[in-house]
Amino acid sequence: MDVSRRIVLHFPPRVTGQPVVYRLARDFRLRFNILKASVSPGQEGLLVMELSGKQENYDKGIQFLTEVGVQIQSLSQDVVRDEARCTHCGACITICPTGAFSLEPKTRKVLFDDSKCVVCGLCVKACPPRAMRVYF
Ligand code: SF4
Ligand code: SF4
Structure with a gap:
């Protein structure tokens, strides 16, 4: 396997x-x-x-x-979102090169799928309330 x-x-x-x-x-x-x-x-x-x-x-x-x-x-x-800080503003959706963020149409919440993340760090800088963190 x-x-x-x-x-x-x-x-x-x-x-x-x-x-x-x-x-x-x-x-x-x-x-x-x-x-x-x-x-x-x-x-x-x-x-x-x-x-x-x-x-x-x-x-x-x-x-x-x-x-x-x-x-x-x-x-x-190693890449985590602090759910309490996230305001679901959507800034990360366009910046993430692998599409790890998506908008849930019904709730208008931004979902984060960490399995798609390649640790580029772009969302960390782009997130206004600093909800994204990368740990090494
Ligand atoms: S940029 Fe930050 S606050 Fe905005 S939706 Fe993404 S993780 Fe949440
Ligand atoms: S670190 Fe890069 S690949 Fe991972 S979620 Fe943030 S923007 Fe997307």
Whole structure:
């Protein structure tokens, strides 16, 4: 069975610069799509990616990452909307490149589907009451 998950990888300085992601493809036959990267040699790095492959290989790949010291988070935990702050103004609907926000016609409420989010951060800046937050 194939799985596809979006994850956030935190690289400690000693791991940044090692061909860790290359080994996911070579040793575990996993496919990856990098959504966001800020990795510089000798410093902490961060990588948001979609990782896909056979469940068994995926699990081994994640185990390998953990063993080399990479911390892994699931992406859905990282972009959140503070429901108490959201005024349903709709500013985020047009700015989100992946259509993660939509207007519910009956209630005129703005819905947020975090499974479509690619963590670009645009809604965080665009939201007037600062209801959107990105955590890494
Ligand atoms: S921009 Fe902010 S306040 Fe407006 S609908 Fe989107 S999340 Fe809610
Ligand atoms: S972070 Fe980007 S992709 Fe995610 S909901 Fe906000 S605008 Fe959309």
